[in-house]
Amino acid sequence: MTIKQSETAQVRHRSTLSGAAIATSQQKKQYPRKSNVREILPAVLGVIWLVFAIYPIIYMLFTSLRPQADLYTDTPWSFPSHATLSNYTDVLANDFGTYFANTVFVTVVSVFLILVLSLLAAYAISQVRNRFTQAVFNLFLLGLAIPLQATIIPIYAIVSDLHLYDTLFALILPSVAFGIPLSILVLVTYIRDIPNELHESMMLDGAKHFRILYSLVLPLARPAIITVIIYETIQVWNSFLFPLVLTQSQGVQVLPLSLMNFQGQYTTDVPAIMAAVFLSATPIILLYIFGRRQLLGGLVAGFSK
Numbered sequence: 001m002t003i004k005q006s007e008t009a010q011v012r013h014r015s016t017l018s019g020a021a022i023a024t025s026q027q028k029k030q031y032p033r034k035s036n037v038r039e040i041l042p043a044v045l046g047v048i049w050l051v052f053a054i055y056p057i058i059y060m061l062f063t064s065l066r067p068q069a070d071l072y073t074d075t076p077w078s079f080p081s082h083a084t085l086s087n088y089t090d091v092l093a094n095d096f097g098t099y100f101a102n103t104v105f106v107t108v109v110s111v112f113l114i115l116v117l118s119l120l121a122a123y124a125i126s127q128v129r130n131r132f133t134q135a136v137f138n139l140f141l142l143g144l145a146i147p148l149q150a151t152i153i154p155i156y157a158i159v160s161d162l163h164l165y166d167t168l169f170a171l172i173l174p175s176v177a178f179g180i181p182l183s184i185l186v187l188v189t190y191i192r193d194i195p196n197e198l199h200e201s202m203m204l205d206g207a208k209h210f211r212i213l214y215s216l217v218l219p220l221a222r223p224a225i226i227t228v229i230i231y232e233t234i235q236v237w238n239s240f241l242f243p244l245v246l247t248q249s250q251g252v253q254v255l256p257l258s259l260m261n262f263q264g265q266y267t268t269d270v271p272a273i274m275a276a277v278f279l280s281a282t283p284i285i286l287l288y289i290f291g292r293r294q295l296l297g298g299l300v301a302g303f304s305k
Helices: 002-064 086-127 131-145 148-161 169-192 196-204 209-220 222-237 241-246 255-262 270-304
Strands: none
Touching: 002 270, 086 131, 086 169, 086 209, 086 222, 086 255, 086 270, 131 169, 148 169, 148 241, 169 222, 169 241, 196 209, 209 222, 222 270, 241 255, 255 270
16 A cells, blocks of 8 residues: 555656646746737837827828818818819918918027027026025926916016017017926926036136036037927917917918918818918927927926936
């Protein structure tokens, strides 16, 4: 009985080992499946996100190529059956060049002033660290919490008192004021990361602050500067409330406000509006495509610190 029991125990032990080996081999075979799923899932989600991101642009382009008569007869996501460029010619003939030039002027001047003023303020806040500069920095950050709609009446009063109403400068001043807080936050984050030894070495060589700012800060803070330029360009370019309240005549209108010209009292020329939107959005889309890495990197670094 003892010999039989020992043989039975050996058989059970061997079966247990073989079962464990089989289970281990099955687990090893399952690992590649999990890794493949982890690799495929982000790709699938990325494709889904790409479809949702590109579809509005494709829909806008296809609609802008349709005649008004085919707007409700063609399938929205199909290529137009009677494609035409008449909507684009109508948009260009309706003072689109003037609106585009006004938008470019307001955007370029506003972004330039935002960048210069924010860079000077960020450099001063980063170099002089005391309670006063920290209070000034916190005051600028407080501007991020103020909604634009809550200040439109005081801004209207100030612009009227300065006799700037219905001018392009009436759009530039508030755009600069609302663009400075976030720009300072992003720039201060990068400038504070510059080693103090570099500042001290340049000052020992006799360099002044403007020389340090030009030769040291500007090259090292280039990602932050690009972030400010891209973000503020998008904000100023798409601004609608300031042009709506602070301008009146057609000669100083900008692109977002000019879209209302294609809306009649009883009907709306949807293909013409889509053509105007596509023309006005193309520069911003291209700017975001080529500068999205710097934009996201600068914003993430600014808010994380």
